[in-house]
Amino acid sequence: MSDDLGFFFLLMSNGVLIGLMYSLIALGFVLVYKATDAINFAQGEFVMIAGFVVAVAITAYGAPLWLAVLVGLAGMIGFGFGLERVMLRKLIGRPVIAVVMATIGLAAILRGFGPMVWGAGTKSLALPIPEEPIILGPLFIPPIQLLGAAVSLLPAGTASPDAPPPSGFFADGLHHILIGADHVLFLVCLLLPVVLGRTGEHRSGRSLAWALVGLVSAFTVGHSITLGLAAWRLLSVPPSVIEPLIAATIALAAVDNLRPWLGKRRSLAALAFGLIHGFGFAGPLLEIELPPAAMAWALLQFNLGVEAGQLLVVMLALALLWPLRRHGIWARRTLAGGSLAAGVMALVWFGERVLDTRLLAL
Numbered sequence: 001m002s003d004d005l006g007f008f009f010l011l012m013s014n015g016v017l018i019g020l021m022y023s024l025i026a027l028g029f030v031l032v033y034k035a036t037d038a039i040n041f042a043q044g045e046f047v048m049i050a051g052f053v054v055a056v057a058i059t060a061y062g063a064p065l066w067l068a069v070l071v072g073l074a075g076m077i078g079f080g081f082g083l084e085r086v087m088l089r090k091l092i093g094r095p096v097i098a099v100v101m102a103t104i105g106l107a108a109i110l111r112g113f114g115p116m117v118w119g120a121g122t123k124s125l126a127l128p129i130p131e132e133p134i135i136l137g138p139l140f141i142p143p144i145q146l147l148g149a150a151v152s153l154l155p156a157g158t159a160s161p162d163a164p165p166p167s168g169f170f171a172d173g174l175h176h177i178l179i180g181a182d183h184v185l186f187l188v189c190l191l192l193p194v195v196l197g198r199t200g201e202h203r204s205g206r207s208l209a210w211a212l213v214g215l216v217s218a219f220t221v222g223h224s225i226t227l228g229l230a231a232w233r234l235l236s237v238p239p240s241v242i243e244p245l246i247a248a249t250i251a252l253a254a255v256d257n258l259r260p261w262l263g264k265r266r267s268l269a270a271l272a273f274g275l276i277h278g279f280g281f282a283g284p285l286l287e288i289e290l291p292p293a294a295m296a297w298a299l300l301q302f303n304l305g306v307e308a309g310q311l312l313v314v315m316l317a318l319a320l321l322w323p324l325r326r327h328g329i330w331a332r333r334t335l336a337g338g339s340l341a342a343g344v345m346a347l348v349w350f351g352e353r354v355l356d357t358r359l360l361a362l
Helices: 003-036 043-059 065-086 096-118 143-157 169-178 181-196 205-231 239-258 263-281 292-326 328-355
Strands: 134-136 139-141
Touching (some): 003 143, 139 143, 181 205, 181 239, 205 292, 239 328
Antiparallel strands (some): 134 139
16 A cells, blocks of 8 residues: 555544544534523533543542542533523523623633633543554554544434434434344454454454454445345345344354354355345335335445444444453453353344244343
């Protein structure tokens, strides 16, 4: 790969990750407006005050991080409630420009209040997130950016499985995979040995990147084929057959993690297992009747939504598993424990689906 092309991918990945984090700001504007009918330009200063509270709780009072975060959340909930009662509620119905100017003034007050009370010096937070970037080929990805990007995508999957998904086939595809615990667990099973490495195995960043791309691409090709066949009504397999098979794919992947039997055929297995999962993805598209052109467009959007959900799962798994790579014993325990838990869950699902009963709410 040329230096220019590598630099392009580096800039593109950083731009995407930072852009996703900025989307949280947009989400904050929307949530505040929906809750209060006021446009709040001081939300950044709210975060600053919360950061000051957490930092002071840790440095001045010796509180552990989890307790300091809880104190910060409780303090900001109380502060926000009081501010809504005292200020924002009185702005309801006022001209938009008045609300905007009031919140800009509030931002200026808070920007001066924090340093005045807690000092203007830099307050550092020792987060349980490694600072060393994740190196995947030409990409240098800070773990904090990866985690932030993953968090920014989580609202797409927070709806209840029984609630109707958002409108639009892209959102339907994203919603479908993020609420599908079996699909997510299968992806995690595929990623565990690649990211953590088996005993005596250590991959370089470039080798790891290609291994991840190969596995995820094989799974993507597999489920895209059967998703298209099922959506176009060219091939149909009843859910009573597909659902137990999906659970079986998770169990087989978990067994391979514990007692390798696929060897270099893992990508081929991911392709084959993807063919099974594709029928499971097709459910929402089987419920609608569309003209051929409209169905093609719907299928493309839905599949892109599924891929976006897959990307989120991969990003989140990388952010959580990567720090363990340096700690051999914890990497081995996580690989063994995670695979064993996934295998047990898969067997429970298999029994539920074969016997048509329900033991777990997943």
